[in-house]
Amino acid sequence: MNFKMTPSKLMIALFAIVLLAVPIVTIALPKQEKSENENRTLAKFPSLINQTKMDKAESFGDVIGAIRWDYITVRDKPSFMDDIETYFSDHLAGRENWVVAKNNMEKLVGKQEINGVFTIDDQMIQVFKEYDPEDVQINMDGMVKFAENHPELPCYLMLAPTAQEMYYSRMPSYGGYLSQKTFIDECYKNAGSVKTIDCLSYLSGHKDDYIYYRTDHHWTSLGAYYAYCAAAKALGYTAYGLNEFNIESVSSDFHGTLYSKTLDSGVTADTIDYYHLKNGEPKVTMTADDGEAKTVYDSLYVRDFLKVKDKYSSFTGSNVPYIDIETDVDNGKSLLLVKDSYAHSLVPFLAKHYSRITMVDLRYTSGSLERFLDVNDYSQVLFMYNVSSFAGDTSAGEIMLTK
């Protein structure tokens, strides 16, 4: 045989290999239903056939009628063809490797943020650059109105800074990053009869400690501990000292949500710590109500989550509308905690001071809370949000829906 390699032949060969190998491997690989890193279900292969009609089809005309023509011709919504592209993209062979390659190229050309994450030293930061002041107003108004409607019920608001605030002075001044101190101060000015809790200064005092996860948008148990100190002072009890805890490290390879956004394995994996009182923890019964079913636990830690990617959820389980915690602390005090996920690692500390804590996540509830609880059962109400989620949606304002 007289084969001579030419640049053209090489080009054709390389091109053909890529063009054939990628789809073949994509088809051959088993399809995943869910992307753990993206925390979402991946697209299913779109179907052009209305199965119920097809099952009933008796004539050729029925078969034609079972085809979803409108799915093909639709213009203002994703059509069949758009969904095919999405399916391809969701299931492409080596998908996350392509993402890593792309993110590395982005870094190479000087992009300072990847997918809304700024990385500085060994710390990933979820950036806080813009928000809609009207949304914040809705949240504040809702809480203030709630407090007015319940003058006998002491209401508190604790806005937690995110990691950005600790690195604020080191981030580029031109980047449009917002000062969370300013944001919190502004909110607190409009808090009316809601008493405000300053956890920012407690956290800032320990900004060099490991108070935020490196690869996740939450605070660590240590960060939550300092917020607990701030909260305890305002809520009227004495916080336990750090030296009164035994620290149990339950995981040292936690890759959090910010890792998922960047897939940057250059940042050290995180450690998850549980803080247990040396003198013994209160006994608890935790009931999580996801709106459909109730699950009962005898601990605030759901250790099953330590085996999966979403390890932060081992703190009182993943976000559900209601979590009811009863303890054997015999002081008759009860707390209604209206919160986002930052509260999950805070609750183990708070639980030492209440007979009962009910956590409500307004992002997942709908309609009036009265169906589930009576606010008059509680001796205190604490609104606890991090700045980013508080500014990012208006669910906190929905507390107003409560009578």
Add this chain to the structure above:
Amino acid sequence: MVFSSLTFLFAFMPITFILYYLVPLKAKNVIIMISGIVFYAWGEPLYVFAMLLSTAIDYCAGLLMHKYDDNPKIRTACLIVSLLMNLGLLGTFKYLGFIINSVNAWFGWEIANPNLPLPIGISFFTFQSMSYTIDLYRRNIKVQKNPVSFIGFVSLFPQLVAGPIVRYEDIQNEIDNRTITEKMVGDGICRFITGLGKKVLIANNIGMLWTTIKETAGFDYTQLSTVTAWLGILAFTFQIFFDFSGYSDMAIGLGKMMGFNFPENFDYPYMSHSVSEFWRRWHMTLGAWFKSYIYIPLGGNRKGLARTIINLLIVWTVTGIWHGASWNFMLWGLYFGILIVLERLFLGKVLEKIPPFFSWLYTFVLVVFGWVMFDAIDPTTVDIGVMFSQVFTYIGALFGANGVFIDNTAFSAIMNYGIIFALCILGSSDLIKTFSNFIRNKAPQWMQYGIPVVQLVVMLMSIAYLSTASYNPFLYFNF
């Protein structure tokens, strides 16, 4: 379907090309016809019939012109039917809503706007199809009797939706008789990947900067700092060049892979030294189309200076409005018409005498101002006053009228896009071409194998960008 999609790269392209190379030459046009219709219908499942209607009428018009070769009346009638039908399609889908909106705004009428969608590529395939009947009428070309070949010409998917505007004349020999060589396929692949990289790696990237600046401003440019205004419109200047010429590169490359030699469409336009030269190097097939079907029939420059000027202004107004149905495009076209008239009258001679750097600067800056009219204006406005005010506010911002020279947005843009800007400048010059020609012609043989390897890397990088568009992590599970 667009070239820069996974569906095209990993489904349409492998299937089409495998079939195309497997079947014998005579059947290749059948593959071209079917693949073209599928390609178009994938993006326009309904209006594919508009395209097929246009094709069918032009095909029949051609046959009739041929049959009644000695009857000038029938020939003229055929041409008129073809033109009315193509321009009618274009007018209905592209300009009707615009005309209704403008008339309503001026006279306070309330004619209902049917809000017809704009079928993809209608401005391109109608022009391609018309070139056939016009040239046949002029007896420049031979009739195409084979319907498969004719539908194949119109629906030849590489050039179907975004240029270059391939006239029947350009490929009349190749459509029925072409050879596909190994070198053509190899070169075609190189060209395709170059275009893909230009579109996906450069245009999409630099375009994000312009989108951000434009969206933040919301057509109110009174807050832009001087540097931000320049970076924004330069970002668009590069975005449209790399997007459009990238698409043409992909089309020309795919054409080569199928054995066609399409006309070139861009020749480093940002290196031009006069506005007239810019338009000889930018979207060259469109310029050639207007020249041969409008400017010259109007008399071109053969009927005295006054008529020449009027003809030029007509052609450039039409060129403007071809780019989109809104007033800013007409203004943009007219602006270039006036500049070209001025260059013809006296400016051209001045430009030849001054140092090349200054004639380049003159051209580039005026072209950039043109892009302000092209893309910084709210396209929905029918109020000419609003349009001019937006143009002048933006151009004012370029000259520091807002009183702020540089701000955080500008710093951030420099830090995040500086390298991409540098790549844009490099890619707009002919340095890479000179270098690769050197490799091809002067460098030792083994270095030529480097070109495919570099292209492979560009291809993989482009796939990385294309495939991750849907990578979208949620902090909380989305229901």
